[in-house]
Structure formats: C-alpha cells, structure tokens
Amino acid sequence: MADILSGVGKVDITPPLGVDLTGYGMYLNRKAREVHDHLYARVLILRWDGSETVLVNSDLLGLSRETIEESRKLISEDLGVDEDSIILTATHTHSGPATTFMRGLGEVNPDYVSSLPERFLEGSRLAAGNIKPVEVGFNSSYIGDVSFNRVVKDGPIDPEVAVLTFKVKGGGCLATLFNFSCHPVTVDVRTEGGLSISADWPGYAMRMVEERIGGTAFFLQGTCGDIDPIGCWGMRSFDLAEEIGGRVFEKVVEAYERTSYMKNPVMNIVGSHIKLPLQNLTLEDILKDLLGAIKQQEEDDLPLEKVKSNLRFYREWAADMMEKISRGLPSYIEAEVHVLRIGDAAVTFLPGEVFVEIGLKIKERSPFKDNMVVGYSGPYVGYIPTSGDYEGEGYSGFGGYAANTAPKMFGYPPFTPDVGDVLLEHSLRLLEEAYRLEGR
Secondary structure: OOOEEEEEEEEEOOOOOOOEEOOOOOOOOOEOOEEOOOOEEEEEEEEEOOEEEEEEEEOOOOOOHHHHHHHHHHHHHHHOOOHHHEEEEEOOOOOOEOOOOOOOOOOOOHHHHHHHHHHHHHHHHHHHOOOEEEEEEEEEEEOOOOEEEOOOOOOOOOOEEEEEEEEEOOOOEEEEEEEEOOOOOOOOOOOHHHHEEOOHHHHHHHHHHHHHHOOEEEEEEOOOOOEEEOOOOOOOOHHHHHHHHHHHHHHHHHHHHOOOEOOOOOEEEEEEEEEEEEOOOOHHHHHHHHHHHHHHHHHOOOOHHHHHHHHHHHHHHHHHHHHHHHHOOOOEEEEEEEEEEEOOEEEEEOOOEEOHHHHHHHHHHOOOOEEEEEOOEOOOOOEEOOHHHHOOOOOOOOOOHHHHHOHHHHOOOOEOOOHHHHHHHHHHHHHHHHHHOOOO
16 A cells, blocks of 8 residues: 655634624624634645545634635645545634624625635645655543533533544654534633634644644544533633643643554545435414514513614524525535545544534444544534424523524524434444445
8 A cells, every 4th residue: 555645734814803703692793803813724635545635624613605615616626636525624713703604693704705715725735735655643532521511411522532643754743633522612702802813722722732742733623512611601711712722732642642653544535415404494483483582582681782682683584584485495405424534543524513412423333443523514504403402491591592593593494303313324324435445
C-alpha cells in the first residue's frame, strides 16, 4: 500500500466589526464591537491509493446550502477533488457571525458570507501545497465533569475526547483532530463579552493544542444538540471559555501521548444523501401555535420588550409558513452523511445539531473499534432530537425546544419524531459499507 499523504492549511475568516453575531436568543441585536479572538478555517487534505478527501473545518455556527455548494464547486474545479469527497464542518461557536438564515438570530452579511468559499479555497490551496507522507494514530481520553444534558435532568452526555493524530513520517505532528460533544456557549450575552467575536472554548483548546503539540489543531464538534458546558448558565464569560478549553486540551494531550500509529491502514470514504422527514403542517396547526404563544405571553411575567420580541417571532414564522403551505410544503429536507475510514477508526460526519443519545448509539453499534461522531457537517439543518423531546417540557425549559420551537427559526416544519432513528439507521448502514470495503 502506498503512503498516506496529507497537507494542512489555515486561513483567517474573522468578520468585520458591526456584523450580527448569532445564537443565544432572538432579536438580541448583537452587533460585533470587538475581536476577542480570531476565527479560522482549517483545511486537511488526505490522499491514499489514488483517492482524496478534503475536510474544511471552520469557527462558525453553521453554513448554508449555498455556501457549501459554492465552496465545493471552487475546490473541486481548482484541485480536481470529487465534490462528494469534500466535507465542510463547523465548530458551532455562538460568538461568530450570522452565516445562514435563522429567524431572529441576526441578519446575514452578504459580503462576508460570499467571501467564505474563496477563503476555504485559499486554505485548500495551502493544504495542497504542503502535502507530506504521514502516519495516523487514534486514541481517546474521558472527561465527565465539564458538560451536562440541558434537556433531561441527569441525562446522558458523551465524555469521550477522541483524538486522531497525523504525524509527518520522520517528523513532528502535522494535524490533531479532536472530537468532543459540548455547545460553545460559555459567554453570557449579559456581559461585555456578548458583543465580542470569538471561537469560544474550542478556540482556546485548539490554540493550546497547537502550542503544546505543534501542527494544526482541528476541533470537530460532536453530537451536542442537548449538551452545554457546566457553568454556562451563570454570569460567566471568557474565563469559562478558557476553563473548559483548558480541561479539554488536557485530555487531548493525554490521549496524544498514549497514541500508537497504524501500519498500512485500510482507508476509504463513503457518503450519501439522506431525506430527513418533516411533519405535514396545516393552517390549523399554525393557528393553534399562535394562540398558544399569545396565551403564554399573557401568563408569563416578562418585560414588554421580551413580549414584543416573542410575538414578532411567531408572527413572522406564521406568515412564512402560510405562504409556504400555499405553495406546497416539502415532506423532507435533504442532508448528507459521510464516513471516513482509517484502519480500525471511523469518523462519521452528521448534519445538524444531533442529540447526544443518537451519537452514543452510533458509537455503540458501529462495527469499528474506534469512532468519532461529528455534527454540524454539510448544510445546517437545525436540531435532530430524540423522540422524547416531542413529548414534554423537560426540567430546564429546553425540553421540546429542539423539537418544536427551533424549527420556527429555520423556516421549515418540525421533523417527525422518528428523525433521530432515521439518521441513526442511515449512519449505521454507511459504517457497515465502509467496514466491508477495502481501500478506495
């Protein structure tokens, strides 16, 4: 088997001051006032046995379908890589710019967003220009006291910090890919940091990994749709980001120092589109939701500005849905799943904000010994919850949010309650396919 070749590129994608920051709540008017730390896009190219893949990992909340398609087109035309082998992921920082439509969560700056495909291409060219033979190793550490389930009291988390290391043959570390499931929401918007551009705790972790290990660090966000960092609901800011980032960094180093490297690993990449099923909303459903929202505003003791914000959100959503119903609602959203196999390790790239229980089941039922499960890949499609989230309010106010409220931000009906099972079974089929295949 020929050598595995790899190259990395890193480019600054920090937006200009004044852009709307996204996340944390509706109509907050979070105009960026300062750059706390810069945002980057990191690119990893892998070549083996005549095959090639490009991974673009960015410090953003998510990417639109249009940005994904244009980025793939540019990279494919320039480097000759099959578009289906180009994977784009986001770390999901909530202190980055609005980059895709989310009702109430900031206006997209079209000049900034239109610049991203060219920036991703620049990073890809840098990666292609420093290709080297590498060895690959996988290891894990575990950390159970920095994250919690925000939907189910004492509910599941994923404590694994999984680490893939690419080491230059005869040299040092080229790239460290680490994976953990935890929302980057350490910065309380009530503090001055709430108007700062930042990569949040993953940015701290990546910077520390690069300083300690060398090479380029990639944080691949896990299945954290229902997982937050401990301490984020208090008046915390970048001190918590540094604390969480530092704790994860320590576990990355711990895994890295125990890593052994694979001998001639089988490699392949498989991927396919998936139809994520949507509920069939009716005008009666919309009216019921509107009346429920109005009743809730009457019952809750909220400031007038918050009431106005909530009612504006539901009014805009209802008008949007009524117009779409008149044209015919789709029955599904098309997304994509990829599996990258490296020896006994598999990296599964999933769309959207997947609940952690789904990621844990993928790991449990995967035919591979070692697994990374990565969320926020491909076009942003919102939350993919478990069926239980459709049934109640939960202990924290987040119960039912992912299933029923969040879709109103994204401009489509809620997914059907079995959407998590659909994604799980689709992912397992791809993992089995990658396991059966030899190098490709």
